[in-house]
Amino acid sequence: xxxxxxxxxxxxxxxxxxxxxxxxxxxxxxxxxxxxxxxxxxxxxxxxxxxxxxxxxxxxxxxxxxxxxxxxxxxxxxxxxxxxxxxxxxxxxxxxxxxxxxxxxxxxxxxxxxxxxxxxxxxxxxxxxxxxxxxxxxxxxxxxxxxxxxxxxxxxxxxxxxxxxxxxxxxxxxxxxxxxxxxxxxxxxxxxxxxxxxxxxxxxxxxxxxxxxxxxxxxxxxxxxxxxxxxxxxxxxxxxxxxxxxxxxxxxxxxxxxxxxxxxxxxxxxxxxxxxxxxxxxxxxxxxxxxxxxxxxxxxxxxxxxxxxxxxxxxxxxxxxxxxxxxxxxxxxxxxxxxxxxxxxxxxxxxxxxxxxxxxxxxxxxxxxxxxxxxxxxxxxxxxxxxxxxxxxxxxxxxxxxxxxxxxxxxxxxxxxxxxxxxxxxxxxxxxxxxxxxxxxxxxxxxxxxxxxxxxxxxxxxxxxxxxxxxxxxxxxxxxxxxxxxxxxxxxx
Numbered sequence: 001x002x003x004x005x006x007x008x009x010x011x012x013x014x015x016x017x018x019x020x021x022x023x024x025x026x027x028x029x030x031x032x033x034x035x036x037x038x039x040x041x042x043x044x045x046x047x048x049x050x051x052x053x054x055x056x057x058x059x060x061x062x063x064x065x066x067x068x069x070x071x072x073x074x075x076x077x078x079x080x081x082x083x084x085x086x087x088x089x090x091x092x093x094x095x096x097x098x099x100x101x102x103x104x105x106x107x108x109x110x111x112x113x114x115x116x117x118x119x120x121x122x123x124x125x126x127x128x129x130x131x132x133x134x135x136x137x138x139x140x141x142x143x144x145x146x147x148x149x150x151x152x153x154x155x156x157x158x159x160x161x162x163x164x165x166x167x168x169x170x171x172x173x174x175x176x177x178x179x180x181x182x183x184x185x186x187x188x189x190x191x192x193x194x195x196x197x198x199x200x201x202x203x204x205x206x207x208x209x210x211x212x213x214x215x216x217x218x219x220x221x222x223x224x225x226x227x228x229x230x231x232x233x234x235x236x237x238x239x240x241x242x243x244x245x246x247x248x249x250x251x252x253x254x255x256x257x258x259x260x261x262x263x264x265x266x267x268x269x270x271x272x273x274x275x276x277x278x279x280x281x282x283x284x285x286x287x288x289x290x291x292x293x294x295x296x297x298x299x300x301x302x303x304x305x306x307x308x309x310x311x312x313x314x315x316x317x318x319x320x321x322x323x324x325x326x327x328x329x330x331x332x333x334x335x336x337x338x339x340x341x342x343x344x345x346x347x348x349x350x351x352x353x354x355x356x357x358x359x360x361x362x363x364x365x366x367x368x369x370x371x372x373x374x375x376x377x378x379x380x381x382x383x384x385x386x387x388x389x390x391x392x393x394x395x396x397x398x399x400x401x402x403x404x405x406x407x408x409x410x411x412x413x414x415x416x417x418x419x420x421x422x423x424x425x426x427x428x429x430x431x432x433x434x435x436x437x438x439x440x441x442x443x444x445x446x447x448x449x450x451x452x453x454x455x456x457x458x459x460x461x462x463x464x465x466x467x468x469x470x471x472x473x474x475x476x477x478x479x480x481x482x483x484x485x486x487x488x489x490x491x492x493x
Contacts, residue, residue, distance in 0.1 A: 003072035019406035025053035040059040046114030075134040079112035082486035087131035087262035094255035095124040097346045102247040104455035123149035127259035136185040136195040154244040166243025173236040181223030187216030227260035231290040241309035250349030253312040273438040290317030291423035322407040332487030340400035347465035348385040370443030379438040386431040397471040
């Protein structure tokens with residue numbers, strides 16, 4: 001594929017092909033939803049249309065990636081490189097899995113509103129823009145498009161007070177995060193006269209950061225820390241994850257994090273590569289506080305969704321360990337770990353959604369007792385996912401954590417890897433009791449777990465995800481080499 005000059009409208013259209021196609025598909029879906037929105041069949045139609053939209057965007061992304069699409073000269077507004085393609089692929093994977101897991105779940109919970117799938121696609125468009133952003137204005141636009149859709153999705157279960165509370169809380173905290181990010185962008189623009197990441201990096205090179213630019217960088221970090229739910233900006237996450245519909249909880253724990261981390265890494269490496277002496281201590285402090293606090297508080301949780309919420313916060317801390325390195329190896333480790341985490345977490349939330357009782361607020365650990373004797377496949381799959389999140393050898397999660405540790409060690413940093421390992425050891429204290437409840441305790445009654453049902457789409461999604469966790473936990477060469485090659489494109493401009 002020829003180099004794309006993104007200042008030319010046709011080339012800009014080609015450079016944004018997945019996002020443009022998905023936006024056109026959303027407009028088409030709105031017409032269909034306005035016409036058919038009453039029955040279960042209408043909701044299923046919207047769900048499958050949304051899934052086809054994700055496939056269309058994925059095909060466009062594949063054509064760009066396999067065709068070697070790249071920008072002519074310095075990137076303008078959006079990046080066209082392998083790092084963007086890798087992040088977008090994981091985001092589309094998260095969206096597709098969320099749609100498949102939602103098909104039966106919405107029927108069971110009587111959430112018959114096809115607009116749900118339109119919102120999932122809108123959130124996906126925002127995430128894709130975040131992963132592609134080479135300009136702080138695009139970063140802000142992508143963040144807002146994603147966030148507004150996710151605010152509504154978090155409160156989509158209008159029959160539950162906790163869902164409305166989650167949406168309101170997420171909206172208020174999200175507004176604060178957007179304000180911090182916007183003030184950061186304004187200060188960086190005031191200090192450099194540019195919003196393009198590459199141009200900012202060029203103008204800041206060769207001299208110490210001015211106080212205005214330093215304050216702008218600090219506010220940008222605060223805005224991103226809210227979105228990845230790093231301590232002390234994490235307080236919204238447990239309540240929001242607990243109140244949102246379970247497939248959306250998985251979507252927030254994976255897609256939102258992938259997009260935010262992709263934008264964070266690109267911003268630090270392109271705009272502030274020589275200011276590591278300023279942002280590395282901050283990232284290290286955020287990582288340590290996040291790992292320690294999230295793992296400690298998770299030990300006291302009995303709700304599986306809240307437990308996975310704190311687990312999600314802890315994994316954000318693990319990922320920050322590789323962000324600290326500020327190198328191509330670190331960026332590759334971040335991408336690889338986000339892939340392992342996304343696959344594993346989506347499967348775990350898919351099983352939790354199937355176990356959840358109709359109208360129930362959440363699933364307690366006690367509700368899983370004896371699951372293995374009634375639904376051995378579901379119990380085994382959830383056990384594998386939890387072991388992968390723990391970082392048990394032989395799983396995809398172990399390989400991911402290995403490379404998270406490798407990035408700072410290559411830079412001579414040993415404190416963060418030690419904290420990561422200790423945090424993983426603490427996490428055994430809340431992952432293993434779930435496995436013990438499923439496999440070593442009897443069911444509470446003969447009727448326990450009889451309501452656990454998977455649609456064929458959800459069963460296929462969970463089965464494929466668990467197979468990936470096992471196979472790539474033993475033979476990770478393929479995805480690892482792809483991810484490291486994509487990360488190298490960050491430095492190869």
